[in-house]
Amino acid sequence: MFEARLGNTLLLKRIVDALREILSQSTLDCSDTGIQLQAMDDSHVSLVALTLKTECFEKYRCTRNVSLGLDLKSLAKVLKCASSDDSVTIKADDKADKVLFCFESEGKERTADYELRLLNLDQDHLGIPDTDYSCVVHMPSIEFARICRDMSMFSESVTIACTKNSIKFSANGDMGVANIKLSETSKGDVIINVDEPLSLSFAGRYLNTFTKATPLAEKVKIALAAEVPLLVEYPIEDYGYIRYYLAPKVDEADV
Amino acid sequence: MFEARLGNTLLLKRIVDALREILSQSTLDCSDTGIQLQAMDDSHVSLVALTLKTECFEKYRCTRNVSLGLDLKSLAKVLKCASSDDSVTIKADDKADKVLFCFESEGKERTADYELRLLNLDQDHLGIPDTDYSCVVHMPSIEFARICRDMSMFSESVTIACTKNSIKFSANGDMGVANIKLSETSKGDVIINVDEPLSLSFAGRYLNTFTKATPLAEKVKIALAAEVPLLVEYPIEDYGYIRYYLAPKVDEADV
């Protein structure tokens, strides 16, 4: 039996908005330590991992591990029906074929229940090896989203180059060449840790889908190392994170 | 000869926006008691009735009954050209084939005249019998609009169930089941008067078109009785109303 209650719906809205850009259906694994999700995107290129600890919830009870196979488009519709400040309780029986989302307004004068059918989805649990990244950059998540959007106007491919003091995004296409360079700021909103300078190229459209998680966090962490997937991490307060992984392009890697 | 002047255009904009969602063309019946309109929607399922008393107008003169057959899409275009705080004067001669809308800015430095051709429309005056409704609910019009929109994501059919203390809207479709329940609030913004509990089903898309009248009134009145059409009424200040009528679905009526 699984029951979890969030004090407001906004967080769940933002998580689902971030996921559904990259996944049409997925399975939430609920256990006594919290909720997890791990999946390849629909085109099997990038990987997304979500972790929500039990501390994230006002109330959390999970007597037995439950896997909730959800259609994220349907879930997004349900969440669109809720006010951001409604509380939301998620309930599922053991071996249930449906999950219940209950929304309550503050005075409880308005209650809304939505029962969604559960899906039986294949799950491929991929081990994500721990990696020592040679470049780790923290920057405002809005700035990262803007750069990814701007770059994608120029080329399908975005090159990220890190040096000691700066991170540079480049795109080279028919229209011309674009370069955006960020330096560490005195304000401390851009932090760059580079053991070894490197330059890697990525498919811009995946970077763009990752940035749908922007409302979840003010800062985004970008971590790179040669020949391993890029990590883009959005923390969810102190309670978890959404991480995206994307392998660099082999042919177009700049040096 | 007919001449009527409104102190601002906003009210007329809102009325036309409410009507044109359900009617493409219609006839305004102008008499010395005010303006009336009554019509089946374009698909001949629901019925709409508008009443505007002469008190609604800064100036009102109607020496002879006039019927103004209007294309509501054209009228909406004309109204889009006016500022909401312009005054508007509607003028038509007896047996005219056109109607004039004159807009004036406050200082009268800007005047705009629009002459629209009148249409010859068939009119079916339907008697609407007075009904004793067993359930009458007043609720915020925005809340009703939101519920109708939310329900229509789940199913074409919406069930409204009234009990002594609550009104419940339900929809049951492929995606799952949705239930929204409102109780009488201490704030008094939801008032429920039920002589006899009942449950009736309606076509959600008509309910949705009715809610285009939402900007006209803060509160909407919903009245139901077994086997008679639902009444949804938006008051227009103290000067009139827009009423919508929709028969319940026979097959799917819950009990």
Add this chain to the structure above:
Amino acid sequence: MFEARLGNTLLLKRIVDALREILSQSTLDCSDTGIQLQAMDDSHVSLVALTLKTECFEKYRCTRNVSLGLDLKSLAKVLKCASSDDSVTIKADDKADKVLFCFESEGKERTADYELRLLNLDQDHLGIPDTDYSCVVHMPSIEFARICRDMSMFSESVTIACTKNSIKFSANGDMGVANIKLSETSKGDVIINVDEPLSLSFAGRYLNTFTKATPLAEKVKIALAAEVPLLVEYPIEDYGYIRYYLAPKVDEADV
């Protein structure tokens, strides 16, 4: 060698938004007196002329005349990537085949460079004869934009009639007739100078494209004379202007 620096990007954004509505590609002529552009619109009906004096720039150096053939859609994309308060420096070598746009945030912690390929465009320098206009009207540019938009809902053709104290815009179409009349105001935001009353008709869709320059200036100047093109002028502070010219319609000219 050409280099010009604007303290913020907003002005350039507005200029390019105004031009690209009417031109897909065009040549900026840079000389030691400033930047000029003159071109027929893509359909060769109206004419647009831009003048920006060197005073407009924080820094301006032009050692040799340079013609920059630009794809305005690409330039608009580049400008969309810049914040309105970024500074922008435009750089081109003599006989260059590319132009560089460099954007800097205030603290210079963020720099973005965009290199656009230059186009080889045919240029037709058209002499615009000085004209004594018999009617000159200054009015709020937003009001002019609104009138042009409203008129185009009624007819493709807009008639502008000036008398001593008023300017009237009219359109006559299938839907009906529209007339908007402005008088000189005590506030002085509409100023009408008429030597000789006249009435001329114009293609409304060109007037509408001219109004894309509205954000550049609070006031627009409209100048008419019999049998010569209408002039619509948007001043750019004290540093220049965008002027549009459109010949009156011959057949439909009212009297």
